[in-house]
Amino acid sequence: MKNKEAQLDINISVSYSNFNLDINQIMPLNGITGIFGHSASGKSTLLRAIAGLEKNLSGAIKLSDSQLVDTEQGTYLKPEARHVGLVFQNSRLFEHLSVLGNLEYAAKRCKNSQLDINDIIELTKLKPLLNNHVNQLSGGQQQRVALARAILAEPKLLLLDEPLSALDQHSKKALLSMMLTIQKQLNLPMLYVSHSLDELQQVCDNLLIMSQGKIVNFGNIHQVIHSLNDLKKDDRDEVTELTAQQTSLSLPIKNVCNEYGLTSLSLKDGQAIYLDCDDSYNKKTEQLRCFILASDISITLTEPVNSSIVNHLLGTIVCIQQNKNKVLLTVECGKQDFFVTISSFSQQKLSLKIQQQVYLQFKASAVRTFIH
């Protein structure tokens, strides 16, 4: 299961009468790669193609050294021979088996297994549920069983097709953080499809954006999220329509929960960002994933020393984009770009210009994070 240099090389097209998927992309598989797009953009079709469940496919897919499919050469590995796992939106557990029965179903069919079923039960916290019938479980518990079952088949790549979309916020957080732990402990590459950018922002290393059956962007999670902020791009096309403009950050933790209940993160130039403390942060978390909506940040020309707002960062305006009555500013603070939307009225009033030094201010509660 150790895939230091795992990569996925996809060059396929899938055609239906009303939908075409065309993908030509080499993806390095480190950590969790997010796949984002509106519904019917082809996200699930792409996962099904990789898993071997998509029949109307032509082209080739290669996972590291193994050729999963090559229609020109006549190679087509069946799903059971691909070593690719898939966790579906609906858990698809076997009703005639108990929780343990479902887990053993996968473990028994895994050749040269290296994982101990008890370790995975521990990781997914399923011990108290082992003898339960799967119909008795809650949605979150069912997805935990589905995740554990997929892992016990010891895939080289785990695909997750909106596994959290039917869950409540609490279960979502728990499962996301579990996925992250599992990814790190087992070094198992994952492709994670979601229509929630917030979820992806929290766990993914890379992000792939799909629209109308094509890949429109792929790269580092923060860079890709920032590219969605762009106002000029087709007057906010259908992908960016789904997302709020934001600054996406991974920052080192400077101080966990000080006496006022604030946690601080440090920027490269030493400036600090404060956010509300959460009991679940621990000292082991070195980098914290968080995001700040562009509409939650405001601009002042002088340092707001008499304000209750705890975060104020000095930075330089590097880009100004206007769209109707809104202005998107890109402000660089400590080598980090921050994105701020203000009204064009405010922009006129402050007569903001490129290279001008300004202060960003935002509340601690505007720095959002929901797992760790």
Add this chain to the structure above:
Amino acid sequence: MMNPDLQALITTLQMAGLTTVILLIIGTPLAWYLAKMTSQFKVLLEAIVALPLVLPPTVLGFYLLIAFSPEHLPGQLWQQATGQQLAFSFSAIVIGSVLYSLPFVVQPLQKAFEQLGDSLLEAGSLLGAGPIDRFFTIVFPLTKASFITAATLGFAHTVGEFGVILMIGGNIPGETRVLSIALFDHVEAFDYARAHILSIGLLIGSMLLLAAIYWLNLPKKAKRKSRVN
């Protein structure tokens, strides 16, 4: 010598038992194929399978009698292979019963396979299970009730068969003389006392068989209900 009615009972059970086994063996893949079929020919194939439901048994029996006779190819091939005549043999009534009871086995299975869908099979394949493995570890356990129903209906319907057997089997004791034929004989001979015994026996036997099946399918549901509460 054995009581002729007892012998008819044994012949009936042998015929129905063997027919049910053969029907499960050929009916299962046929039902699977029909459930997964998407082409327009599905309707045609379904109609052929359902034909014995509406066709008078004597029509089927008549055509089978012709086919099984030594003058025609199926009958000839059988004679060459086994050295025996096919028409008026135990084998003939088993083949006739298989055709006649086919829809009673195929239809419940097809419905069950269609309802099961592909989602769990896809999940199974991604856990490393091949097609045969998936059939025995996923499909069969989840459609077991339909298999029991199919086998029961196939068996019971074969026991109750009359027209086809009369046409292709005749009335040979220990070979093709089954209960329904024996009953007919007694009535023809005005031996109503023995006809009553056979009739009430068949009636009670069929009742018990059906009740047993409904009972077999019951506990699972009852258990599930109590779990939910």
